[in-house]
Amino acid sequence: MVTLGDGGRISEADVDGELVRLRASWRAADAAVADDLAEVLGAERAAALDRFDRVQLADVVGVCRTAASLSAAGRILFASSRQDRQSRNDADRLRKYLARWNLRFDELRG
Secondary structure, X not given: OOOOOHHHOOOXXXXXXXXXXXXXXXXXXXXXXXXXXXXXXXXXXXXXXXXXXXXXXXXHHHHHHHOOOHHHHHHHHOOXXXXXXXXXXXXXXXXXXXXXXXXXXXXXXX
């Protein structure tokens, strides 16, 4: 913000303007997440999610929509935790996670 402020100084108006911009951006991002989840779960189920589940599930859905396969999505989502496991069947882990929400990878891709 300093580089954008007049004379290298940040005014209260600059801070207020940045807060307005950030809050609008966050609202838009939250609305996009809600829309994505409503599309795959239905509006009522999506609205009933806790914030923790909503954020996590939205990220999983986003990865599944862009990944080439269930295995590729699993490798992306479990990149760190897979190193500590003897069985590295990421596709099965992801399939089970999606099943908790009555979702299937091929449905998310379509």
